[in-house]
Amino acid sequence: MRKPPSAAAPPFSDRSKARTSTLLGLAFLAAFLGSWHLAQIHPLALFEAEGRRNMARFLAGMFPPAHSPEFLLGLWRPLLETIQISVMGTVLAIVIGFPLGLLGTASLSHRGTLHDAELAGAPARRLGRMLPYVLARGVLSVFRCIPEFVWAFMFVRAVGLGPVPGVLAIGISYGGMLGKVYSEILENQGQQASEALQATGASRWKVLLYGMLPQALPQLVAYTLYRWECAVRASAVLGFVGAGGLGQQIELSMRMFNFNEVITLVLVLLLLVAAMDAFSARLRAALV
Amino acid sequence: MYQLEKVTKQFDRGLMAVDRVDLGIRRGERLAVIGPSGAGKTTLFRLLNLTIPLTSGRLSIAGQEVGALRGARLREHRRRIGTVYQQQNLVPRLRVIHNVLAGRLGAWSFLRAVRSLIRPTREDIRAAHAALSRVGIPEKLWARTDELSGGQQQRVAISRVLLQNPEVILADEPVSSVDPSLAHAIVRLLMDLSGTSGKTLIMNLHSVDLALAYFPRVVGFRDGRVAFDRSPAQVSDDLLVSLYAGSSPSHPTEESPDAEAAVRGCAPVFRPQ
Numbered sequence: 001m002r003k004p005p006s007a008a009a010p011p012f013s014d015r016s017k018a019r020t021s022t023l024l025g026l027a028f029l030a031a032f033l034g035s036w037h038l039a040q041i042h043p044l045a046l047f048e049a050e051g052r053r054n055m056a057r058f059l060a061g062m063f064p065p066a067h068s069p070e071f072l073l074g075l076w077r078p079l080l081e082t083i084q085i086s087v088m089g090t091v092l093a094i095v096i097g098f099p100l101g102l103l104g105t106a107s108l109s110h111r112g113t114l115h116d117a118e119l120a121g122a123p124a125r126r127l128g129r130m131l132p133y134v135l136a137r138g139v140l141s142v143f144r145c146i147p148e149f150v151w152a153f154m155f156v157r158a159v160g161l162g163p164v165p166g167v168l169a170i171g172i173s174y175g176g177m178l179g180k181v182y183s184e185i186l187e188n189q190g191q192q193a194s195e196a197l198q199a200t201g202a203s204r205w206k207v208l209l210y211g212m213l214p215q216a217l218p219q220l221v222a223y224t225l226y227r228w229e230c231a232v233r234a235s236a237v238l239g240f241v242g243a244g245g246l247g248q249q250i251e252l253s254m255r256m257f258n259f260n261e262v263i264t265l266v267l268v269l270l271l272l273v274a275a276m277d278a279f280s281a282r283l284r285a286a287l288v
Numbered sequence: 289m290y291q292l293e294k295v296t297k298q299f300d301r302g303l304m305a306v307d308r309v310d311l312g313i314r315r316g317e318r319l320a321v322i323g324p325s326g327a328g329k330t331t332l333f334r335l336l337n338l339t340i341p342l343t344s345g346r347l348s349i350a351g352q353e354v355g356a357l358r359g360a361r362l363r364e365h366r367r368r369i370g371t372v373y374q375q376q377n378l379v380p381r382l383r384v385i386h387n388v389l390a391g392r393l394g395a396w397s398f399l400r401a402v403r404s405l406i407r408p409t410r411e412d413i414r415a416a417h418a419a420l421s422r423v424g425i426p427e428k429l430w431a432r433t434d435e436l437s438g439g440q441q442q443r444v445a446i447s448r449v450l451l452q453n454p455e456v457i458l459a460d461e462p463v464s465s466v467d468p469s470l471a472h473a474i475v476r477l478l479m480d481l482s483g484t485s486g487k488t489l490i491m492n493l494h495s496v497d498l499a500l501a502y503f504p505r506v507v508g509f510r511d512g513r514v515a516f517d518r519s520p521a522q523v524s525d526d527l528l529v530s531l532y533a534g535s536s537p538s539h540p541t542e543e544s545p546d547a548e549a550a551v552r553g554c555a556p557v558f559r560p561q
Contacts, residue, residue: 113339118358120341125358196377196445199337200452201367201394206401210390214381 061259071261075249075268082245082272085163085238086231089170093231094224096143096175101182102208103136113191114204136179143176152238166243170231178227185219186212218287225280232276236269246272289315289456289488290336295345297331297512305331307512308345315350315455318482318489320499323509324532329492330374332509333460336490337369338362350455367394370449372478374461376441378448380434387433387444388416391451419447423477439466442474450481457482459491463498471495475502496528 066072102108110119110129119126148169155165189212197207213220239247246269253261290313297306305328313319321329334340335347338354347355354365370391378387389404389412396404404412413429420426423443428436433444442462449457459478463471475491475498482489493499499506500520508515508523508531515531516523 116340117338117362121356122358192373192375192377193379195339196371196373197379197390197393199339199366199369199371200391200448201363201365202390203363203398205398206393206396209398209401209405210382210386210393211379214379214386217381 058259061257062263064260065264065267066258066261067264071264075246075265078239078244078246078249079268079272081163082232082235082239082247082269085166085170085235085243085245086228088163088167089174089231089235090224090228092167092171093174093178093227096171097140097178097180097182100136100140100175101179101186103132104140104179105183105186106133107187107189107191107194108204108208108212109133113195114198114207137183140176140179143172144174144180145176146173148173148234149237149241152241152243156242161242161244163244166235166238166245169238169243170234174227174231178224181223182220185216185223189215218284221287222284225283229273229276229280232273233269289313289317289350291346291348291351293346295335295347296343297328297335297340298343304512306335306342309512309514311507311514311517313488313490316486316488317505318479318503319491319505319507320503321490321492321507321509322494322496322499322531323515325494327509328512329509330460331512333371333458333490333492336456337371337458338366363394367452368454369456369458370452370454372442372445372449372457372459372462374464376438376445376465378433378441378444380432382433384420384428384431384433384436384444385413385416388419388447388451391419391448391453394452415451416447419450420444422450422481423447439470439474442466443477446474446477446481454487456488456490459489461492461494464494471498 106112107114110126110133115126115129119129151173152165152169155168159165159168186208193211193215194207197211198204202210235243235245236247236250239245239249240251242248246265250262250265250269253259253265290311292309292311294308294310295306296304296308298304307328309332321332323329331340335342338357342355345355346353349365349368352365354362357365379390385408386405389408392404392412393401403409408416417426417429420429420443423446425440425443428440428444433441436444442465446462457478462478463474466474475493478489478491479502481487491499491503500523504519505517506520506523507517508527510531516527
């Protein structure tokens with residue numbers, strides 16, 4: 001093999017690297033001080049007379065936590081609703097994120113070993129393959145850049161109060177996140193096995209099926225489960241804008257100053273998240 | 289089977305990996321390629337199995353030029369060529385049976401592939417079992433591939449080629465990751481498999497010993513070019529010395545004062561005199 005003499009000098013000397021990090025440090029400090037000023041942060045506000053009184057009332061109101069049988073029994077419905085919203089929202093997110101994630105995976109569409117021979121000297125073909133890739137990436141980024149809270153707000157206006165807007169909001173914004181991460185996971189699978197499968201005459205979708213997906217499965221499942229946990233928490237927040245579940249109960253009790261109910265609701269939410277955490281850890285362990 | 293005319297592969301960085309190679313390989317022929325690491329042997333193999341496109345020249349398989357093939361026609365030609373790699377290039381999390389059946393992917397429809405992955409048919413199981421029996425590990429049919437040793441995985445990779453049933457078998461340093469006693473067994477296995485069915489066998493070997501002991505035709509490859517191409521009896525020690533001259537990392541130049549020592553310092557083992 002013949003190498004041309006390499007002429008390129010390393011782009012940074014040690015000295016200019018050090019200067020860069022000093023500049024970055026100063027920029028960070030300036031940004032921090034500016035934000036402090038603009039956001040009008042007064043940590044002591046919590047401890048001024050007015051703040052102290054409110055805090056005391058809030059804390060005193062929490063105890064004892066609400067535990068009357070009829071209140072606890074009434075929790076079943078919102079608890080179930082929260083689980084349903086998170087499950088349906090995550091399922092919808094997978095339905096949206098998986099196909100878009102595949103389209104948005106460069107090693108499946110146009111980059112790397114699977115396309116070397118196919119796209120050599122065929123710029124029009126390459127462009128044709130890149131178009132769906134770019135579109136999918138664009139859609140995914142719009143979906144995830146708008147927070148689920150904002151989506152929920154819009155859907156509550158569109159379809160009314162209840163769990164449906166919560167499901168739609170989680171499905172769309174989490175679909176965007178799942179799709180992005182799915183494509184990154186698939187992108188990071190080694191190309192060796194894919195190359196060997198392709199050499200048997202397999203199309204790229206068969207390479208995906210026999211090589212990339214089985215290899216990436218544990219990571220794909222782990223991330224999806226993590227998102228499901230996030231969806232449970234998110235569904236509580238979404239309740240605040242009227243999207244059902246425990247969140248809506250918390251918001252109602254807050255508004256009535258029934259802080260003892262709030263604390264019970266928060267504890268129930270905490271138990272729910274902990275239970276799901278344990279459940280998904282087991283599922284992950286079974287799949288390594 | 290293969291006809292190469294001035295076949296050249298230049299990578300993006302200007303690296304000339306394969307440089308105007310002319311080579312003809314007959315159907316059913318068995319041939320070893322030897323040469324120092326970095327000579328471009330693996331690149332040559334990736335050209336031959338249609339993984340990467342050539343930069344210039346003509347590459348024909350069975351009389352048909354394949355340089356500009358795309359899509360289904362490209363895949364059809366890939367199906368005719370089975371490859372065994374240095375690293376086995378299996379899918380570690382799949383069971384052995386699916387890695388073996390992957391040899392059929394070129395022939396199967398997508399739905400057929402899905403079906404076999406979910407639940408292999410009796411026919412599939414029988415075929416995979418037969419292939420694994422020929423390489424001596426039928427009991428590993430349902431094992432997970434990453435639980436197998438390096439030598440066993442290489443046998444699985446060979447079984448995959450058996451299921452593919454190609455006209456040509458390319459083996460790119462198939463024994464460099466297994467221990468020496470197993471190396472002989474695997475080379476012999478590949479010779480047998482190609483011999484009984486009249487397949488063309490092209491093997492890239494790190495070990496000069498194995499090449500000279502088993503193959504009727506030996507090609508020396510250096511700096512992306514064919515240095516010599518002859519029968520093992522005609523391969524002299526002088527030829528081998530100049531083939532490997534300067535390839536040891538401690539002697540980076542060709543004017544190495546002790547080329548022979550450089551040869552002994554690097555991996556190939558000389559045949560006993």
